[in-house]
Amino acid sequence: MKIRASRFTTSISLLAAATALTASACGGGGDSGKGLTVWMYPVIPDQQASSAYWKQIEKDFEAAEAGVDLKIELQPWDGRDQKVATALTGGKGPDVVLLQPDQIPSYAANRTLAPVDGGLGGDKSAFLPTALAALSSDGKLYGVPIYHTVTSMMFNKKLLDKAGVKDPPQTWDEIKAAAPKLKKAGYATLDYSASPEASLNMNFYPLLWQAGGTVFSPDGKKVAFNGPEGLEALTFLTDLYKQGAVPRSALTNKNVITDQALGKQEVAAAFTSVPADAALAAKTWGKENVIVGAPLKGPRKQVAFGMPGGLAVNARAKNGKAAEKFLRFMTSPKQITGLSTATGFMSPRTDVKTPATDPAAQQFADALQYTYPGDTNASARQVMALLRTEIQAALTGKKTPKEALDEAAEQSADLLARQR
Structure with a gap:
């Protein structure tokens, strides 16, 4: 069985072993051997369905490319950054790996990725320009988009009805106005995921953008999250938490709904839900109780997190030609359609529309126009780790929002200064 959970482990520290590599287009490691290894992540929530899907991809690709032995290794999200960085910098990683935009700059800067323009098969105009830009660094494409995520508001109609909230709250002011009514009915208002393992792209950053x-500052040399806008965003969040409008379980929630307050119908709304969440909620709450709205509107912007997932090629890939062929295979209209159907994510191609099987799917498709992939920076992941800790301190009352943001900014300034 080719699809398996990888057991690769090592103690090399994050990015410490980076070496200067000469990256040629789609794989600098030549074409020794017929094996091709891909690290894929659970973009298909159902484990059994995911295994079956990627097993079929193996068969289909090997049928199209005789002599290539494709191995797709399903990896967990937890610990991903450390493992990918260690693998790429240590020269022992996969030939192809699924990456997100904020991972690209640091790996590109360390020359552990190869440019992948050839992976689009000369069809660059068929892809969303924003998706290609998000997966590029210094004008070079380092990831070919195979899906595009989108997040939006999702509401539990039953809870809103019990609290007498007639219209789903879609702005910060409406969230604050609904909170006392929902609290009186015994429910929290807004779901939030503050676990150390949760990405700020799915919790605090959208509030910051709103x-x-x-x-970061426009030149990327400084952080800017501790400005007036950041303080406004974190104050909005901590005030809701103090009032019980954000559930106490937020401190350990990992952007999931199963066995969490949202899934247990203890909180009325989530502001970074994905299509898979809506599908799961329809099964547990009843389809009639699931309302998908537009992205949350803040005091200045209506914006939500959404980004492309891109296949990147290891600069030391052993089979560069096969890697390029796999990228072309996965970005073809047929495969983009298949993956969009399996994941519920949006299509990164302008000529492929994601099948809208129900009103919820159409609402997520409509929300795509409000998505933002985040600020790309080589230090984005390290800065996120520093800020995430301080946000926890603000939520628990150990620090004021201003103290927390200023502390994170000071630590980030030291980090950025060391990396110049």
Whole structure:
């Protein structure tokens, strides 16, 4: 059985072993051997369906490319950054790996990725320009988009009805107005995921953007999240938490709904839900109780997190030609359609529309126009780790929002200064 959970482990520290590599287009490691290894992640929530899907991809690709032995290794999200960085910098990683935009700059800077323009098969105009831009660094494409995520508001109609909230709250002010009514009925208002393992792209950053702020300064040399906009966003969040409008379980929630407050119908709304969440909620709450709305509107912007998932090629790939062929295979209209159907994610191609099987799917498709992939920076992941800890401190009352943001900014300034 080719699809398996990888057991590759090592103690090399994050990015410490980076070496200067000469990256040629789609694989600098030549074409020794017929094996091709791909690290894929659970973009298909159902484990059994995911295994079956990628097993079929193996068969189909090997049928199209005789002599290539494709192995797709299903990896967990937890610990992903450390493992990918260690693998790529240590020269022992996969030939192809699924990456997100904020991972690209640091790997490109360390020359552990190869440019992948050839992976589009000369069909660059068929892809969303924003998707290609998000997966590029210094004008070079380092990931070919195979799907595009989108997040939006999702509401439990039953809870809103019990609290007497007639219209789903879609702005910060409406969230604050609904909170007392929902609390009186015994429910929290807004779901939030503050676990150390949860990405800020799915919790704090959208609030920051809605307030008009950014994570980094325009030149990328400084952080900007501790400005007035960041303070407004974190104050909005901590005030809701203090009032019980954000559930206490937020501190350990990992952007999932199963066995969490949202899934247990203890909180009425989520502001970074994905299509898979809506499908799961329809099964547990009843389809009639699931309302998908537009992205949350802040005091200055209506914006939500959404980004392309891109296949990147290891600069030391052993089979560069096969890697390029796999990228072309996965970005073809047929495969984009198949993956969009299996995942519920949006299509990164302008000539392929994601099948809208129900009103919820159409609402997510409509939300695509409001998506933002985040600020790309080689230090984005390290800065996120620093800020995430301080947000926890603000939520638990150990620090004021201003103290937390300023502390994270000071630590980030030291980090950015060391990396110049």
